[in-house]
Amino acid sequence: MSNAPQALESYLSGGWRRGEGVETELVDPVRGDVLATASARGLDLKAALAHAHRTGGPALRGLSFAERAKLIGAVADVLIANRAKYETIAVANSGNTKIDAAIDIDGGIGTLKYYARLGSSLGGATFLLDEKPVRLAKAENFQAIHLLAPRHGVAVHINAFNFPSWGLWEKAAVSLLAGVPVLAKPASSTAMLSHEMVRDVIAANVLPEGTLSLLCGGAGDLLDHVNGADVIAFTGSSETAGRILRHPNILARGVHVNIEADSVNAALLAPDASGPAFDAFIKEVSREMTVKAGQKCTAIRRVFAPADRADAVAEALLARLKKTTLGDPRDEAVRMGPLVTRAQQAAAFEGIGKIAKDAQVLTGGATAPSIDGIDPAKSAFVAPTLMRVADGAAADAVHDTEVFGPAATIIPYKTESEAFALVERGGGSLVASVYGDDRAFLARAVSELGPSHGRLLMVEASIADAHTGHGIVMPQCNHGGPGRAGNGEELGGLHGLRLYHQRLAVQGSSDLMTELQAKAFALH
Secondary structure: OOOOOOOEOOOOOOOOOOOOOOOOEEEOOOOOOOEEEEOOOOOOOEHHHHHHHHHHHHHHHHOOHHHHHHHHHHHHHHHHHHHHHHHHHHHHHHHOOOOHHHHHHHHHHHHHHHHHHHHOOOOOOOOOEEEEEEEOOOOOOOOEEEEEEEOOOOOOOOOOOOOOOOHHHHHHHHHHOOOOOOOEOOOOHHHHHHHHHHHHHHOOOOOOOOOOEEOOOOOOOHHHHHOOOOOEEEEEOHHHHHHHOOOOOOOHHHOOOEEEEOEEEEEOOOOOOOOOHHHHHHHHHHHHHHHHHHHHOOOEEEEHHHHHHHHHHHHHHHHOOOOOOOOOOOOOOOEEOOOOOOOHHHHHHHHHHHHHEEEEEEEOOOOOOOOOOOOOOOOOOOOOOEEEEEEOOOOOOHEEEOOOOOOEEEEEOOOOOHHHHHHOOOEEEEEEEEEEOOHHHHHHHHHHHOOOOOOOEOOOHOOOOOOOOOOOOOOOOOOOHHHHHOOOOOOHHHHHHHHHEEEEEEEEEEHHHHHHHOOOOOOO
16 A cells, blocks of 8 residues: 555545545554545535436436346445455554454445345336225225335435445445435545445446445535435434434425434343353353454443352453454454544543443553554554443443443343343443343343344354354344434345335325336335
8 A cells, every 4th residue: 555645535426526635634543654534625515416316316216126236236246356455444444353344344245235136036116015005985996005115315324434334335235226326425534445445336337327426524514405305324423413413404304314323232141041142142242342342333332140140251251351362453363453543542441431430440441551562652452341330220321321442341130120121221222132041031031122222132052153143233134223322224124225215105096006016016
């Protein structure tokens, strides 16, 4: 890679365009080197949206689901052909190990391939049929159906820094299949990977003009120009989500906004858990703390254990965490790299400090670890940090604070009802996992925890070595959660297409209903 910082450009209105000056420097979080710069100052975002509306939307809506699926598959093929360089970028700009980079890069490619396969099964349909026709009057030929029709707008995707590949493509795959063009805005601090991927896709000419746009730099006045036909899908902090939701133009035009925000996810060890279930619990908690240095919206933050097992859980977790080698991810022996920026490091230290007021720090903490060959004044490392509270009911910060880094807190519980109540103190989460072999307990956990979560992973001995993981988001399953997690929904197979469609009732003759059904794929 060149020593001179790369100036990232935006792909808008059918061309690559460079903003004025420098808004953000993209930095190697190990060495502190400036790798690239990003700016969107002076770019005409109103024209960019209009171009996508005018060219991209009609081009996609003129295709069937199966034809759009072929486009998505072609995008995946481009990314596969260029995968090696993406890994190098992820290591340098995000501080990823190769395993971390694979989760992001291959997760994005895998989601594209999944929706390409799913879309091909929809054939020549251009609508989705939500319900069968119903009669509305005495006359049998006056009926109604509910259809899902692609929105005549643009999908504005505002993505988080931790998954510059997966975040980009999991949203784009669904939107493109739905027939809605994409304007993606990656988080500036790690935008190098998103930029390179989109550049390759544009160069390969596998998508119709106007169907994929990229904004590198600040959002500027973008939200001033969206309209009621557009969709905004945001992943990031609840603070930023609130600013989007309160934006005057968003409110005035009733723009549909999907939010995936903060989440204090939990892992719960059942009272009976032993053997494979206990081992799976320990393995998954330690893995979620250290994979991508804990920078996942789905990572385990709270670790619930029966009070009489809390010591055993702490000992087992400490033993695993001690084996985690920190350092430059370019070193094959390293198992955990840094956080993506020093600002994120500072935020993680602040969060650890808040929780530590009510908790005992068992390992790690709110100071930079000493690592041979690493300058702590330039790098962004946080050591795996395990804490423990004595009374989960009396502690507040552990339930309210999402440390976006390699930190988790053990919380003991005495009774089943206390465990469920403490988990719910998270205020709504993306995911919780429960480990044990008492099926009745697992069923009660689903009933009690289901309303406050978007996904539950129930691990018993029979799937202890087979499940895909607490923090891995599968495209077949819902991604999102209630309450503080944002009340959003993404993915979930065909269900994900609903975000980009308008559900409408169509009333008319039975002959018209028959004709419309012939153009639709029935969801039920």
